[in-house]
Amino acid sequence: MNKRAAKAIINKDIRAIGSNIQLWLPMLIVPLVFSLVLPLVLVLPARFTDLSTMGNIEQIVKLFSKLSSGPLQETIMALPLAQQQIVYFTVNYLFAPFFLIIPLMVASIIGANSFAGEKERKTLETLLFAPLDLNTLLWAKILAAFLPATFLTLICSFLYGITVNIAAYPLFGRIIFPEVNWLLLLLWVTPALSLGAVFVNVFISAKVKGFQEAFQLSGLVILPVLGLFIGQLSGVLLVNSIFLWWSGAVLWLIDFLLVRKCGRFLNRNQLFTSQVS
Amino acid sequence: MTQEMIVLEKINKSFSGVPVINNLSFMVHQGEILGFLGPNGSGKTTTIRLLNGVITPDSGRLTVAGFNPVTAGDEVRKRCGVLTESAAFYGPMTARENLLFFADLYAVATPTRRVDELLHACGLTPHADKKVAVFSTGMKKRLGIAKALLHQPEILFLDEPTTGLDPEGARTLLDYIQELNRRFGVTIILATHLLKQVETLCHRFIFIDQGRLLADGTFAELAEKYLTAINLQVETDLEITGTEFQGFPLEKNTPGFLQFKVERKEQIPFLLKALLASGSVYSAQIYGRDLETLYFRIKEEKA
Numbered sequence: 001m002n003k004r005a006a007k008a009i010i011n012k013d014i015r016a017i018g019s020n021i022q023l024w025l026p027m028l029i030v031p032l033v034f035s036l037v038l039p040l041v042l043v044l045p046a047r048f049t050d051l052s053t054m055g056n057i058e059q060i061v062k063l064f065s066k067l068s069s070g071p072l073q074e075t076i077m078a079l080p081l082a083q084q085q086i087v088y089f090t091v092n093y094l095f096a097p098f099f100l101i102i103p104l105m106v107a108s109i110i111g112a113n114s115f116a117g118e119k120e121r122k123t124l125e126t127l128l129f130a131p132l133d134l135n136t137l138l139w140a141k142i143l144a145a146f147l148p149a150t151f152l153t154l155i156c157s158f159l160y161g162i163t164v165n166i167a168a169y170p171l172f173g174r175i176i177f178p179e180v181n182w183l184l185l186l187l188w189v190t191p192a193l194s195l196g197a198v199f200v201n202v203f204i205s206a207k208v209k210g211f212q213e214a215f216q217l218s219g220l221v222i223l224p225v226l227g228l229f230i231g232q233l234s235g236v237l238l239v240n241s242i243f244l245w246w247s248g249a250v251l252w253l254i255d256f257l258l259v260r261k262c263g264r265f266l267n268r269n270q271l272f273t274s275q276v277s
Numbered sequence: 278m279t280q281e282m283i284v285l286e287k288i289n290k291s292f293s294g295v296p297v298i299n300n301l302s303f304m305v306h307q308g309e310i311l312g313f314l315g316p317n318g319s320g321k322t323t324t325i326r327l328l329n330g331v332i333t334p335d336s337g338r339l340t341v342a343g344f345n346p347v348t349a350g351d352e353v354r355k356r357c358g359v360l361t362e363s364a365a366f367y368g369p370m371t372a373r374e375n376l377l378f379f380a381d382l383y384a385v386a387t388p389t390r391r392v393d394e395l396l397h398a399c400g401l402t403p404h405a406d407k408k409v410a411v412f413s414t415g416m417k418k419r420l421g422i423a424k425a426l427l428h429q430p431e432i433l434f435l436d437e438p439t440t441g442l443d444p445e446g447a448r449t450l451l452d453y454i455q456e457l458n459r460r461f462g463v464t465i466i467l468a469t470h471l472l473k474q475v476e477t478l479c480h481r482f483i484f485i486d487q488g489r490l491l492a493d494g495t496f497a498e499l500a501e502k503y504l505t506a507i508n509l510q511v512e513t514d515l516e517i518t519g520t521e522f523q524g525f526p527l528e529k530n531t532p533g534f535l536q537f538k539v540e541r542k543e544q545i546p547f548l549l550k551a552l553l554a555s556g557s558v559y560s561a562q563i564y565g566r567d568l569e570t571l572y573f574r575i576k577e578e579k580a
């Protein structure tokens with residue numbers, strides 16, 4: 001690993017994201033909607049409308065008792081007001097998937113662009129002519145996608161935390177976010193998932209000719225995983241911290257294996273040839 | 278001309294079944310300027326890529342600066358500077374940013390100083406802080422040359438370095454190449470179609486076509502072999518009818534000018550004497566003893 005070269009590439013790539021508005025605008029707007037606008041839209045009406053006038057409020061509240069048991073359910077059941085229960089549920093449970101989607105999205109866009117972008121701009125050959133081992137190049141490309149994805153997720157969670165706490169404070173008189181499970185999700189599961197996504201995307205990007213192909217193919221790979229994962233996660237994720245520990249551990253293990261093995265599938269000749277076909 | 282810097286032995290390379298390099302063998306000595314010539318699509322750029330380990334040959338053996346580019350590519354690339362048509366720079370970055378970036382990849386010891394030096398040497402100082410995206414063809418070429426020289430390579434591969442440069446830019450570059458070669462003994466492989474420019478610059482020439490070696494030698498050696506007849510154009514007031522003059526075949530007969538075919542250059546004084554005996558001679562010039570004629574003669578011969 002050539003640290004100086006890796007640093008140069010990461011720097012260059014991250015700065016290139018900044019100067020490519022088409023790339024960062026969607027990456028910024030979607031997370032902002034999820035972390036600022038949507039929580040307000042959901043929390044504020046729940047606070048200000050009289051929920052008892054709604055017919056099916058009983059059904060919703062009854063649902064909470066059917067949640068798999070765990071700290072979240074206990075906390076919800078212990079809340080005296082239906083309003084509080086609903087807001088607490090929304091804030092701490094409904095939004096969890098978004099904080100998996102944001103890093104996945106960012107990781108996919110930047111990762112898919114990593115090699116494919118260099119190919120499209122004809123700069124890959126200039127890189128290949130340099131005394132730069134492919135391991136360094138690969139790691140630089142992985143980090144150049146992983147770091148922004150993780151950074152953006154943390155920023156978003158921070159904004160989300162501030163928004164929902166301010167919006168819900170009058171109702172609870174205390175801070176309701178984050179729970180311990182959220183910290184596990186954000187600091188343990190999410191990075192593992194984004195690293196995996198980055199890896200898959202960078203790898204696809206190295207194999208195909210251009211960004212379009214890379215992005216489409218990555219969608220094919222990432223979406224089913226996403227569906228599966230989020231479907232499962234939404235059920236148990238925030239309820240059970242053991243499950244969080246485990247799913248994080250499994251993801252990290254997968255990442256580790258992928259990264260260990262990947263070097264073998266990349267070589268200069270293949271990278272060069274993939275520019276044309 | 279001591280050590281062999283580059284050796285190709287029976288190199289073959291095909292792209293999706295189509296052979297592009299065919300059993301190609303040649304070598305380049307340390308400190309040599311090699312003219313690497315051949316028509317479009319003959320495999321020059323491919324050979325340069327092979328020698329830098331960017332693509333791998335199907336068979337055969339390569340040695341560059343004592344290393345095998347296939348197995349010790351980074352050692353080779355540390356020692357080689359490359360300029361090719363197809364390798365581009367980052368458009369949203371300025372010339373200086375691009376060079377500083379590559380200075381990191383090439384582990385240049387004093388990047389800022391070296392980059393300033395090269396920007397100046399390549400005439401890019403006024404454009405150093407412009408984005409490369411707005412650069413003209415020639416400016417991009419100059420930047421490519423600066424990048425190739427960043428790490429003071431022992432071997433320089435220049436793929437059509439003067440195409441797209443203005444005449445003064447081309448002149449400056451060729452002089453600079455010569456100086457690098459003389460002062461630092463840099464080995465230079467120069468692929469080009471601008472034969473006039475490199476005729477006197479290159480120590481030796483390699484001709485290839487369809488990935489095959491056609492000829493290899495110094496200009497004198499190749500001229501000896503392929504430029505068997507000499508065309509002598511004489512400016513004279515003499516008027517001649519017929520196809521020869523005192524045994525010298527006449528190639529061209531235009532008012533004021535006569536062009537003769539001479540077998541050996543030792544015959545030239547005799548021809549001139551004969552002409553002077555019957556008229557005036559204002560000038561005499563040898564035609565076709567240049568690289569371009571050589572190029573066509575070699576292609577004809579091997580076709």
Ligand SMILES: Nc1ncnc2c1ncn2[C@@H]1O[C@H](COP(=O)(O)OP(=O)(O)OP(=O)(O)O)[C@@H](O)[C@H]1O
Pocket residue numbers: 273276292293297315316317318319320321322323324
């Ligand atoms: N990656 C590739 N895939 C398929 N064919 C290729 C590839 N690279 C080169 N070729 C083919 O190899 C042949 C030689 O190409 P090359 O670029 O080496 O020629 P060249 O001598 O540099 O020509 P020019 O003078 O036009 O630059 C061409 O027919 C080209 O189409």
Ligand SMILES: [Mg+2]
Pocket residue numbers: 321322323362436
């Ligand atoms: Mg070429």
